[in-house]
Structure formats: structure tokens, C-alpha cells
Amino acid sequence: MLDLSIANQTLRSVPELKYVNADNVVRYRAIMRFFYQEYKRLRYWMKPEEVYTGVLEWNVLPTYTLDQCVSDLEQLEEWGNLASRHDGGRAATLEEYMKKNMQYLLRPYSIEIERLLETLEKVTGYGGSLESTLFDSIAEKLFAIRSMGWESSPEVALELWATLYDAFKRLHENAADYIASLQTAKAEEMMVAESFLIFKDRLTNYLQNFIQALQRSAYKIEGNLERIHESVRDMFLAQVVNTELDKPRLEETPSPDALMAELHQGWSNLHRWFLGNGVTPSELTLLERATKDAIARIVRSVIRMQERKRSGVSRKKELEHLGQWFARTQKLGDAHRLAGLTFGLFQTRHLQGEDLRHSDRAEQSMWDEAPTVRMLRSRSRKRTGKQDTEPVPENEERKRRERQFFLKRQAEEWEAIRELAERGRLRISELGTVSVQTRIRLLHWIGRCNSAPNHAFVTPEGVRVAMMNAKTKERTELISEDGELHLPDYEFVFALTEAARQAAVTTEGGT
Template sequence: MDKPMDYRAFRSVPEMKYVNADNFVRYRTIMRFFYQEYKRLRYWMKPEDIYAGVAGDEELSGYTLDLCVSDLEQLEQWGNLASRHDGGRASTLDEYMKKKMQYLMRPYSIEIERLLETLEKVTGYGGSLESTLFDSIAEKLFAIRRMDWDSSPGAALELWTSLYEAFKKLHENAADYIASLQTARAEEMMVAESFLVFKDRLTNYLQNFVQALQRSAYKIEGNLERINAGVRDLFLDRVAAEDLDKPRMEEAPSKESLLAELEQGWSNLQRWFLGDGLAPSELTLLERSTKDAIARIVRSVIRMQERKRSGVSRKKELDYLGRWFAGLEKLEDAHQLAGLAFGLFQTRHLQGEDLRTSDRADQSMWDEVPTLRNLRSRSRKRGAKQDSDPIPDNEERKQREREAYMRRQAEEWEAIRALVGSGTLRISDLGRIDSRTRIRLLQWIGRCNSAPKHTFVTPEGVRIAMKNAKTEVRTILRAVDGELHLPDYEFEFALTDAAREAAATAEMKAEARTDAGAVGAAGVDGAAGTEGGSSS
């Protein structure tokens, strides 16, 4: 049972007034300067030092020392600052009586500024799924079982601190990360095409966390169940004693209240991993939420892929399926293929007279006499019936396009093969060229400039590299359709290993065919000579 809420601890917080006051810019600037100096271990400061630290801010134009002193006094009234009289360096009685003050930041203000600094960095839920925290929690619980905390002074407090901090970090970070997957921004990301690149990393991240959770959960649950009430009470009592032994400047809490707080923390830890018997544990809910997130990601990716496939022509697939149906000899096989290809069609209930010709219960529906019923269109628009146009035969056009493409590829290869033999090419060495060569050179320049290493490989297996991509020397490329001023690029051509092997194989096959032809010709001549000899 949770302890009842103590309403006596509630009070108004005047220390928060400076955040929303009329002159909040001045007050927050002063408090942020105090907080930054506090982190530098500088505590007591004079008004002159504070004014020198905040006067350079652009938001405080026209700010004076008198206004700074007034703001410091107001902050002291609200309880944000503490003050003391600074009379150590006074040389006259008048200077001492002017009440030079020094100011110190109070603990409430330190926590408020720390909170505000954290809130300024919040851009979303954040969080993370750190699977190593499961191993850390299991290790600490095993150490409690082995009584390792009883070996040296302070070990029990250190063990409890590291255990509970790992538990809090696991719970808070996991809750924040799972919540970030439920936001509208996450929903927008999951329907964008760019999510396909990110989904593998996210899915692997979630799957690795679930695997670590399943691998370490039984260790944690087993250790918690084996720590009986006696060991737990002895350990928590030792933690409370070591915590109270620490020297404190403020009033120390009572041992009873400290033990109650520690028992509540242990109860939270046990309920998170084991549950309370009435509802599933938080660990189970976390695993379920993570698996649901993975399922949502997979469904989003499937929907995107289906949308992309919906615009793709399925002519080849349907043609193949139609040929498959046409090649079947039995109607039963066609029914089975239709069931596998299309599944069950949506049923429609049609009214009609059931004319049964037999009382056999095992008679198939395909053997029944069909009931004819005319269906009329429900469309309000009546139009003349139009015959469907046949699918045009584009084989001749495809053949022409294929031949033209092969000619272009042959011309491309002839142009590249001559360059491969020379090895290098500089634009300034070219004479007057035709428009096709100019277009080809510009394509090479564009592909080399866009490549990370200024190198690309053609479909024919030729590696084209630009040797001087950053040259400042310029030249003129003269073509039949005009002149182009551009840098004097130099290209280097070389065959890839695969292309070189293919060329060698083709050459060997050509030689083999030549040799076979020579042998065949010699055989024919010999046979002719034999016949001539016989006839003679």
C-alpha cells in the first residue's frame, strides 16, 4: 500500500514568481547568471559583479546598477537569494554604513534553474531503450542475494543507489521512447517514403531490446523471488544506517521515514518486474508495447509497398496466369487454381427458385441446374454500349526500338573501344567533333563530377576516371553545332577485370571457331581430292 499523501508539505512557492513577473527578463537573466556562477563554485557575489555579468545582454539595454540592486532586493524578498553585509573592505565609516551586500543563491532557486535549463533542451519525448540496464539490475540483485554489501562500509548504500538509478533510468527512458512512437510526428514519418530507409534501423533497435528483455527478465524475476523478506529488511536497514552516517549540514531525516522511503522504492521495483497479482507487470506491458510498435512499423511499410505496387502494370503476370488457365485440361484444376490465385469472392445473396433435380446430399453445387436471373445496372447514367478495343500488337515497334538501341550501344562501344586503346583523353587534344560525341563527353563529365571518387563504370565494363577534376585550366570544345568553354578535363580509360575476362573468353571462342572452320575446310579439300582420285 502506498503511504497517504501528506498535505502539510504543500505550500505556495513564491520562489517561482520571478519566472512570470512583469520584469521576468531581468529577473531570469540575474538568476541564470547566479546559476552559472554556482556551477563554477562561486557562491557569494557583490551587486557590482552581478551588474557587470548581466549588463552586456542585448535584452537589458539601458540597465543600470541601481536597477540591478533593486532587482536583487526583490529576488531576496521572494526567497530566491540570501544576503549578508559586506563590510570587510570599507575604508571609512560612511562606506561601512552604506550596507554593501553580498548575495547567495538559495537551494530552491538552484533546483528551479536546473529544471528550467532542462526544460529548455526538451524537443520531444526523447528517451531510449538501453538493454544493458537489464544486465546491471540483475547483477545488483544477485549481489544482494550473496550478501556482498556486507563486506565493506558504504557498500550497501552504493549498491542500492546504483540499483535504483538503473531501474529509474530504464523505466523513464523506455516510457519516453515508446511514447515518442505514438506521436503525430511518428505517424507522419511512418507514411512517408523516406521512412523505408530508416525502418530497418528502427526495427533492429526494437528487436534487440525485446531480445535483451526476454533474455534478462527471468534472471531479475528469479533474484527478486529468492530475496526473502528477512534479507530485504536487513539490506534496507543497512542502507538507511549508512545514509544516516553521512555528515550533513542540514537536518537529517529520521530513520523511520528513510526506511519507509526505501521500502516504497523496493516495492516499486518488485511491482515493475513481478506485478502485484491483480494486473500484469510493467515489464510485460513494456514488452507488449515494443512488439506492438514493431508490428505498426511493419504494417506501415507493407502499406507503402502496396501503394507503390498499385501503379505498376501487371500485364505480364496476368498474361502468364491466363496462359496457365488455358493450359489446364480439367475444370477441377481450374477451380483450384482460381481459389489459390484469387481466393474467395465476396458473396452476393440472389433471390431465386431452387430447382433441385436430385435429393442427394453429397451432390456438388457445380452439378446443379443454374438459376437464371437478369441483373440491371444501378447506374443512373445510360449510355450506348461500346465494344472494347482489342489490345494493340506492338511487336514490330518493339523490334524497331530494340534494333535502334542495339545500334546506339554498338556506336557507344566503338567510340569507347578506340579510347581504351589510347588509355587517356584530354579535351584540348580533341579536334572538331560531332554532336553525339559532344553529348557523350558531357555525360561523362557529369557522371564523374557526381561520383565520390570521380570515377564510374559503363555498362560495357569500361572504367572512366577524371584525373584532374579540380583543374583551373580551361579550353574550348569545338563541335559541329557550336563551341563550349569548359575546364580542360583529362579522362583515363581502363577495362574492369570482369570485362577483360569476358573479352578474353570471347577472343578464345572466336579463335576456336576459326580453327574449327579451318579444319572443316581442310577436310572438305581432302575429300574432294579423294573423290578426284577415284574418278580418275
């Protein structure tokens, strides 16, 4: 349900923006820009005479008068851009005091509007950048949050959150802008120009360095986020809220619930950006994919330009010189070396045939082996004569054998898993001598459990395998038919899912 207080605040009309598109926009913009520049010089309350003199110095309003300036200031005050107060300090008589001598102050909304307009004036494209150091900063701050204790000062928590979220916003906004700049029509025109060949190495190295930093730090960030439990997160955000509320404010202090909701939303944005929401890929994955696509586009553009340059050049003299070079070689080995240096490795072709070696000597050259004769069909579309049709091969017998072999292997796999699952609980040290297949299966289970966040997974047969002591220090020895393996004494707990129980009943009924 929509919060009405939020709706009234954020969805209202903005009269403070009227001066940007008003009829006398040049006069209003000049006054507001003068106020903003003086605000940055720490001058706040301005008199109409000071505003009038400052605007005239720009020579943009040659026929401007003081009365017009006073009228414009009153209009801007009516729109909410300026605040005013009566200036009676210089009055010497009662008449001078009663006369309207006002001073004007820029309001907070107007400050942000002028700051936005000043930023927009500098925009010439998407801009942005790929700052790889931000990944290290985010990973470092997340590790610091994970390592915080209850005795940490709230000021430290506020500083950590401010640095973390500022780095996250810069990373997201700058990377999005930079990748977008590579998709513009100007970038497409640049990539087909000859001058791009000089610039492409720097651009490619820039993108590749960013990808390497992303891949190097992404696992640290994801691991720290997964290890920060909700209790640690709530404790950390509560300290941030308390420190923020302790600041002395002249404006209205936000409520603790609203501030906590805002911080939770920021943390959710950070978590979704790096880990996703379980349905769609994370923004980090999309950024990596977009950067790789940009590198691929650059490489394709360079290849096309090089091919266009080579297409119009005749290589007849080069080929004639190379042919004479081959003709002068006296030995076949020299010709092979020359071909290797000239053409490199040819594309491999896999030809079916029986390898009948006459010697087991490892140092024997492939050129000394007897050739394997294999008849090749012509790929030419031109028919040289009548060709006999070949019947479609009958593969039913081979399919039947493969099906029987698969069912037999599946039954053996299920039987082995069922025997282990019937125990309910299994420790490596309790096993005797096991087969090679069982050893491979156990190692596969250990790898799956160690990589899962909760140290558990479900097999394709519907058996849930959970490792109870993933960080055990006890060691044991697994004896298999093909050797001995020293490893931690892990303990597994097995549980059949409903689908696995039904499969077991069906298997027993069929048996």
C-alpha cells in the first residue's frame, strides 16, 4: 500500500522549476545563477541593488532596470526559489524604516536546481569510467563490517556505510555511463575510422584490466555479503541510524523508522547488484557480459578494417618470392620448417581411422609412420556421374544395447546410493574398503557440500546429502581399491525426498 506521506512529498508539483521555462527566462536564470555563485562564496543574504549590479556586469541584459530586478525577485520569492526578510538596519528615519528594503536568500530547492543545471551544462556525452579500485574498496569495507563487534563505536559504523555506499554508487553509475558511451552512434563511427587502430590498444587494455579486477574481487565481495548474517547487518545499520540521529540538525529530524527503511533499501540494492535476486542474473554479471561484448566489438571492428586494407593489395610478388624460396629448399624437413614459419598451424581435421603403429619408440617422427588410407568424398556440388543411393543405416540394435547399458548403470547407481542412504548417517572413518566408483562418488559429494552455502545438496535421484561437520579437524584414511586417501573425517546425513521415496517403491515393485 502506498504511503500517503511519501506520496504527498514526492509527487507534488514543483513550482521552483517554473523560472527555468518562464517567459523572461534569461532574467530569472541570470538572477538565480548570481545567487548560486555568491552562495558558493559563502554570501547568503543579498540586497536588490547587489543583485542588479552583479547581473549587469555579465552584459546579457543591456536594458535591464532596477525596478525590473525588484519585480523579478518578488516573482522568484512567490515561486519559492528565494526567501526574504526586511532590512531595517540602515534606516535613519521612520519613513526609511517603513520603506520596503528587502534582503533575499537562496532556498535549498533552488540550490539543488542550480547545482543540477551547472552539472548539465558540462555534459557532452555519457562520460563515466571503469574504476577497478572501487571493487577493492567495497570488498574491504564489507570485510570490516563482517568483522565488527558490538563494542565498535557508532562513528566507525557511519563512516563505513558512507564509504561503502558511495563507492557502490560511483561504481554502478560510472560503469553504466561508460558502457552506454560505447553503444552510441559516435562510438560506432569511431570504430570504423582508420584512426581507431591507434586508440584500440589503450581501450582494449582498459576494458581487460577492468574485467580482471572484477573477476578478482567479485568472489571476495560475494563471499563477504553471504557471510554477513541478518543479525550482524541489523546491528550495523542500527549503529548507523543512531549516529545519524545524534547529529545536531536545524531542519526537521527524520524518523528512525524512515531512516532504517532507507538504509535497508540501500543494503538490498547492494546485495541484489552483486548476488542477484535468485530469478534474474546480478547486475555484476550483466556488467561483465557487457564489457566482454564491448571488447569483442572492438576486435571485430579492427579485424574488418584490416581485412579491408588487405583486400585491395596484390600479394603476387610476395607469393612468387615464397614459391622460389620453397623451390630452393633441398630437404623435406627444411620445407616443413619454412611452411610452419610462414603459414603457422593449419586448422585441424579429425579423420577416422585405425592407428596401426609399427614401433613403440616415443622419439619416432610422425613422418616415419605408415600412412592410413582413408577415402574422402568430394564436397563439390558438381555431379561427375551417376551415384548409387545408400540406404539409411539401421541403428535399432545399437540403440537397444545403449538403452540397456544406461538402465543397468542407473540401477547400479541408485542401489549404491540407497545403501548409503539407508544408514541415515555416515562417517568416512566407518567405511571399510570401498570401490573406485564409491570413492569418486564420496569425493563428488564432499566437493558439492563444501561449495554449497548450507553444506547440503540434493542428488538427481532425490537424496538430500548434508555435511554436518564441514570444518572438522579430525583426519581419517579412506581405503579404496585403487589406493589410500587421507582426508578430514566428514560426517554425512542422508534423507530421501518424496520423489525419491516414490522411485524406490516403483523400483522395488518392478523387481
